């Protein structure tokens with residue numbers, strides 16, 4: 001679908017497109033925009049996956065700043081847009097900082113629809129936190145398919161990080177419980193729980209996730225201390241829908257947006273952050289263990305607006 005877009009518009013940065021629309025003549029900024037200019041800008045942002053809420057917010061800000069006489073040059077306009085996008089993306093100062101209990105292991109629950117990159121992200125996070133000094137334990141609570149358990153075990157072997165798993169088809173909450181027991185016995189400082197994500201529209205799976213949340217909260221007070229939702233950045237509004245569904249079961253404390261290495265769909269990150277009202281923690285930019293980037297709102301906003309092929313999150 002994206003490939004049908006004409007090459008000319010692909011080569012232009014978002015800013016290039018917006019500028020072309022907004023500055024059809026030099027007096028546009030000083031006089032204020034015409035409704036048609038703003039509508040065209042709005043359309044460009046929507047096409048770039050920003051979603052309705054973030055798009056409206058950015059357009060309103062541009063309109064206000066122009067009306068207040070604060071935008072007189074192209075550079076002013078660009079800065080206004082970048083600043084607003086960055087503000088929309090704002091999150092905790094250190095996106096990788098975990099909420100940790102006073103004693104015992106921190107528990108990070110990773111959830112999301114299958115295929116979004118949960119298991120891969122769990123492995124990337126395990127490698128990252130271990131590198132910064134954590135004693136990490138993985139829990140394979142996606143018991144639906146034997147393949148899912150094996151996949152996490154393979155990462156566990158490769159990374160040398162222990163993994164607790166149960167039998168395929170077993171109760172994910174029981175596996176999570178066992179995982180926490182093992183973590184406490186081994187004095188692990190961080191438990192990362194991989195969960196099932198198939199059939200996210202079915203109540204059964206959501207009940208199960210709810211149960212996992214309940215059971216781990218009973219075993220370790222305050223757990224899960226973090227619940228991160230993994231979303232595929234290439235699916236736009238679908239990811240927003242998925243996020244809403246999961247949020248009803250366990251309120252996420254962070255987002256990881258994956259697959260931002262391929263085609264430029266970075267606008268979806270703005271839509272997800274705005275519409276789910278959850279800060280972005282990391283971006284997935286590939287299939288390898290190091291392809292995980294801590295989220296930097298200002299840098300991402302600058303690249304998203306000015307790079308000719310979207311953000312290059314590194």
Ligand SMILES: Nc1nc2c(ncn2[C@@H]2O[C@H](COP(=O)(O)OP(=O)(O)O)[C@@H](O)[C@H]2O)c(=O)[nH]1
Nearest residue numbers: 114115116117118119120258259284285286287
């Ligand atoms: N290009 C790219 N592929 C990814 C990324 N994260 C995961 N994948 C791939 O997406 C597929 C599904 O990932 P997986 O971790 O099994 O998803 P899960 O079903 O949610 O656990 C695998 O082929 C991964 O290698 C990413 O950031 N970029």
Ligand SMILES: [Mg+2]
Nearest residue numbers: 118119142148
């Ligand atoms: Mg998986």
